[in-house]
Amino acid sequence: MTAIEPGRVVAVVGTGTMGQGIAQVALVAGHPVRLHDAVPGRAEQAAVSITGRLDRLVEKGRLDAGARDAARARLYPAARLAELADAALVVEAVLEQLPVKRELFAALEDIVADDCLLATNTSSLSVTAVAGALRLPGRFVGLHFFNPAPLLPLVEVVSGFATEDAAALSVYETARAWGRTPVRCADTPGFIVNRVARPFYAEALRVYEERAADPATIDAVLRECGGFRMGPFELTDLIGQDVNEAVTRSVWESFFQDPKFTPSLAQRRLVESGRLGRKTGQGWFSYGERAAGPQGAAGPQAHTAGLCEAPDAVGLHADLGPAAVLREMIEEAGIKVTRDRSPHLSDGFLTLPGGTRLGLTDGSTATGDPSGAYIHFDLALDYRACTRVALAPGADADPEDVRAAIGLFQRLGKQVSVIADTPGMIVGRTVAMLIDFAVDAAAREVASAGDIDTAMKLGVNYPGGPGEWCDQLGARWAERFLATLDGQYPGGRYAASTALRRRADLEAKQVRS
Numbered sequence: 374m375t376a377i378e379p380g381r382v383v384a385v386v387g388t389g390t391m392g393q394g395i396a397q398v399a400l401v402a403g404h405p406v407r408l409h410d411a412v413p414g415r416a417e418q419a420a421v422s423i424t425g426r427l428d429r430l431v432e433k434g435r436l437d438a439g440a441r442d443a444a445r446a447r448l449y450p451a452a453r454l455a456e457l458a459d460a461a462l463v464v465e466a467v468l469e470q471l472p473v474k475r476e477l478f479a480a481l482e483d484i485v486a487d488d489c490l491l492a493t494n495t496s497s498l499s500v501t502a503v504a505g506a507l508r509l510p511g512r513f514v515g516l517h518f519f520n521p522a523p524l525l526p527l528v529e530v531v532s533g534f535a536t537e538d539a540a541a542l543s544v545y546e547t548a549r550a551w552g553r554t555p556v557r558c559a560d561t562p563g564f565i566v567n568r569v570a571r572p573f574y575a576e577a578l579r580v581y582e583e584r585a586a587d588p589a590t591i592d593a594v595l596r597e598c599g600g601f602r603m604g605p606f607e608l609t610d611l612i613g614q615d616v617n618e619a620v621t622r623s624v625w626e627s628f629f630q631d632p633k634f635t636p637s638l639a640q641r642r643l644v645e646s647g648r649l650g651r652k653t654g655q656g657w658f659s660y661g662e663r664a665a666g667p668q669g670a671a672g673p674q675a676h677t678a679g680l681c682e683a684p685d686a687v688g689l690h691a692d693l694g695p696a697a698v699l700r701e702m703i704e705e706a707g708i709k710v711t712r713d714r715s716p717h718l719s720d721g722f723l724t725l726p727g728g729t730r731l732g733l734t735d736g737s738t739a740t741g742d743p744s745g746a747y748i749h750f751d752l753a754l755d756y757r758a759c760t761r762v763a764l765a766p767g768a769d770a771d772p773e774d775v776r777a778a779i780g781l782f783q784r785l786g787k788q789v790s791v792i793a794d795t796p797g798m799i800v801g802r803t804v805a806m807l808i809d810f811a812v813d814a815a816a817r818e819v820a821s822a823g824d825i826d827t828a829m830k831l832g833v834n835y836p837g838g839p840g841e842w843c844d845q846l847g848a849r850w851a852e853r854f855l856a857t858l859d860g861q862y863p864g865g866r867y868a869a870s871t872a873l874r875r876r877a878d879l880e881a882k883q884v885r886s
Contacts, residue, residue: 375543375546376543376546376547376549376550377404377461377462377490377543377547377550378461379402379403379404379550380403380404380405381404381405381460381461381462382404382405382406382407382457382459382460382461382462383396383399383404383405383406383407383460383461383462383463383464384406384407384408384409384451384457384460384462384463384464385399385406385407385408385409385463385464385466386409386410386454386457386463386464386465386466386467386477386481387410387465387466387467387468387494388408388409388410388415388416388418388419388466389466390520390521391466391494391518391520391522392408392410392419392464392466392467392494393419393422393423394518394520394521394522394523395464395466395494395518395522396408396419396423396448397423397426397427397522397523398518398522398523398551398552398553399464399551400423400427400444400447400448401427401436401440401444401523401551402550402551402552403447404447405447405449406447406448406449407449407450407451407456407457407460408420408448408449408450408451409450409451409452409453409454409456409457411467413452416450416451416452417450419450420448420449420450423448424445424448426523427441427444427445428441454480454481454484455484457481457484457485458484458485458486459486460485460489461488461489461490462489462490462491462492462544462547463481463485463489463490463491463492464492464493464494464516465477465478465491465492465493465494466494469495469496469497469498471498471502471503474493474495474498474503475502475503475505475506478491478493478503478504478507478513479506479507482507482508482509487509487512488512489512490512490514490540490543490544491504491507491512491513491514492513492514492515492516492544493513493514493515493516494515494516494517494518495515495517496517496564496567496620497563497567497619497620497623497624499533499560499562499627500513500514500515500531500532500533500536500560501533501534501535501560503533504533504535504536510533510535510536511535511536511537511540512536512537512540513533513535513536513540514530514531514532514533514536514540514541514544515529515530515531515532515533515560515564516528516529516530516531516544516548517529517530517531517564518553519566519832525831525832526552526553526554526831527553527554527555527556527566527827527828527831527832528548528553528554528555528556529555529556529558529564529565529566529828529832530544530545530548530555530556530557530558531557531558531559531560531564532557532558532559532560533560534560536560541557545557554827554831556820556824556825556827556828557820557821557824558819558820558824558828559817559818559819559820561814561817561819562623562624562627562628563620563623563624563627564819565814565819565820565824565825565828565829565832566828566829566832566833567620567624568624568810568814568819569807569810569811569814569825569828569829569839570807570829570832570833571621571624571633571634571810572803572806572807572810573595573601573605573803573807573833574605574608574609574617574621574637574640575621575634575635575637575806576797576799576802576803576806577591577592577595577604577605577606577799577803578605578637578639578640579637580792580795580798580799580802581606581639582637582638582639583793583795584793585765585792585793585794585795586676586763586790586792586793586795586799587673587676588604588606588657588658588673589606589658589673589674589675589676590675590676590763590790590792591604591605591606591799592604592605592606592607592675593675593677593761593790594675594751594761594763594790594792594799594800595799595800595803596761597759597760597761597788598751598752598753598759598760598761598762598763598799598800599752599753599754599759599799599800599803599804599836600753600754600755600758600759600836600837601834601835601836602834602835602836603834606656606657606658607657607658609640609650609656609657610650610651610656610657610658610660611650611651612650613649613650613651613652614640614643614644614648614649614650614656614657615644615649617640618636618637618640618641618643618644621634621636621637621640622636631865632864632865632866633810633865633866635866643656643657658673675761675790676790676791676792677761677788677789677790678779678783678788678789678790678791680780680783681776681777681779681780681783682776682777682780683706683708683777683780683781683783683784684708684725684726684777684780684781685708685709685726686708686709686710686711686726687703687708687709687710687711687723687724687725687726687731687781688710688711688712688713688723688724689710689711689712689713689721689723689724690713690721690722690723690724690730691713691720691721691722692721693721693722693723693732693733694720694721694733694850695733695752695845695846695850696733696750696752696753696756697721698756698757699723699756699785702756702757702785703723703781703785706784706785707784708781708784720732720735721733722747723781725748725771725774725777725778725781726773726774726777727771727773727774727777728745728746728771728774729745729746729747729748729770729771729774729775729778730742730744730745730746730747730748731747731748731749731750731774731778731781732747732748732749732750733749733750733752733801734749734750734751734752734765734797734798734801735749735801735853735854735857736796736797736801736802736805736853736854736855736856736857736858736861737796737857737861738765738767738794738795738796738861739765739766739767739770739794740767740768740769740794741767741768742767746767746769746770746771746774747766747767747770748764748765748766748767748770748774748775748778749764749765749766749767749794749798750762750763750764750765750778750782750798751763751764751765751798751799751800751801752798752800752801752804753800754800754804754836754837754842754845759787760786760787760788761787761788761789761790762782762787762788762789762790763789763790763791763792763798763799763800764778764779764782764789764790764791764792765791765792765793765794765795765798766778766791766794767794768794775791779791796857796858796861796862797854797857797858797861801854802854802858804839804842804846804851805850805851805854805855805858806855806867807829807839807842808839808840808842808843808846808848808851808873809851809855809869809870809873810839811825811826811829811838811839811840811843812839812840812843812848812851812870812872812873812876813870813871813872813873815840815872816870816871816872817872822840823840825838825839825840826838826839826840826841843876847877847880848873848876848877848879848880849877849880849881851869851873851877852869852873852874852876852877853877855867855868855869855873856869
């Protein structure tokens with residue numbers, strides 16, 4: 374099947390923020406749009422709001438006046454469901470309650486033609502369950518837009534257990550014709566984005582719960598070292614702590630309380646206290662008219678080390694792996710690097726003047742390393758571009774060497790955050806888990822690897838796709854990192870998926886051959 378022709382009617386049921394956004398997208402694409410809401414008068418109010426947004430688009434030069442006038446003429450508030458009878462596609466954006474949605478679609482099935490496609494915008498419910506009682510479930514599809522729908526291009530097109538491929542393909546092509554970027558996925562808890570993204574929040578919360586770093590510092594490290602657009606604490610404040618925690622809990626329960634998806638007690642307590650983020654003025658951070666933080670938040674700022682003197686020289690033992698570019702950067706900064714190519718050394722590290730080793734986090738703690746005193750530094754996906762690096766000194770690290778490590782990265786133009794010695798640090802554990810979740814989802818045919826990367830880059834603004842990071846860092850790196858974390862935290866949360874282990878084994882065989 375091809376895209377639904379622009380002249381055919383698209384109906385939207387539910388006229389909240391998301392329903393209005395979806396209606397606007399279909400309207401601008403050329404469709405006659407029917408709006409319906411169970412609350413009398415809401416559809417008319419929504420039509421006024423949509424036309425107001427079209428006016429603003431004209432003012433900004435993004436839509437010409439003629440197109441706006443034509444769109445206005447195609448927009449029609451429908452007081453009764455029966456007025457949607459000629460729709461080619463009905464998109465539902467009502468309450469996230471399964472009984473409500475099932476009742477609505479049962480009523481719609483008695484009204485629309487048998488070739489009308491039915492779609493739900495649910496973000497947390499099973500598409501299969503919503504369609505379960507339908508007479509013709511093959512025409513039912515998940516069509517998950519991201520808010521605000523007119524601005525964010527990603528759309529997850531979800532096939533339920535009974536969805537016919539032709540129906541999913543038609544909705545996919547229609548979304549693409551509307552100027553969106555659709556990705557196809559199976560009906561799994563969280564679909565693509567809300568499934569694969571869980572470690573981004575969960576690992577930050579765990580680091581906080583262990584008091585290894587405060588929320589402002591964790592956010593800064595993930596932004597300025599990891600390259601993420603926003604940190605998880607400021608992002609959940611924006612989303613709403615209640616919304617984010619509910620999604621996490623829903624995915625966890627849908628996966629039969631798999632430890633990989635375990636919710637955070639700290640976030641639960643935040644929700645229970647009514648500190649839901651920006652919408653209440655208080656979440657992890659405080660918000661208000663005089664907020665002074667970089668993201669509109671007042672209060673604690675990221676821990677940043679004071680200026681320290683850089684060492685004149687460091688030793689380099691073996692290769693630094695994903696951080697190999699640091700050797701060039703250190704030499705370019707005028708610090709002498711003495712190389713030791715001892716064949717018995719496998720994991721690379723730098724040696725500081727006092728003898729403490731400075732190495733990339735590998736999922737372990739720096740304290741208690743049998744080879745001697747250690748300071749770990751966090752993973753960066755681009756060491757040249759990043760502006761902050763986190764350090765985790767072991768308990769036995771020489772304080773002078775800690776200052777030397779700080780000065781070393783400051784000489785490279787980086788701000789430095791010193792955190793407590795926690796396994797995997799911040800960016801390292803987050804990226805390793807995101808890679809594992811993505812590789813596992815692709816292996817289970819939740820979606821293709823390419824669509825997963827697209828979804829994560831467009832849906833949550835990641836600086837790259839987890840599959841791309843797996844190619845960059847290597848499946849063996851991620852698998853070994855998680856194996857070390859699993860030893861630090863027994864219980865299954867960090868156990869690498871079968872798919873990642875297989876890919877790591879394949880990489881190892883290719884290296885040996």
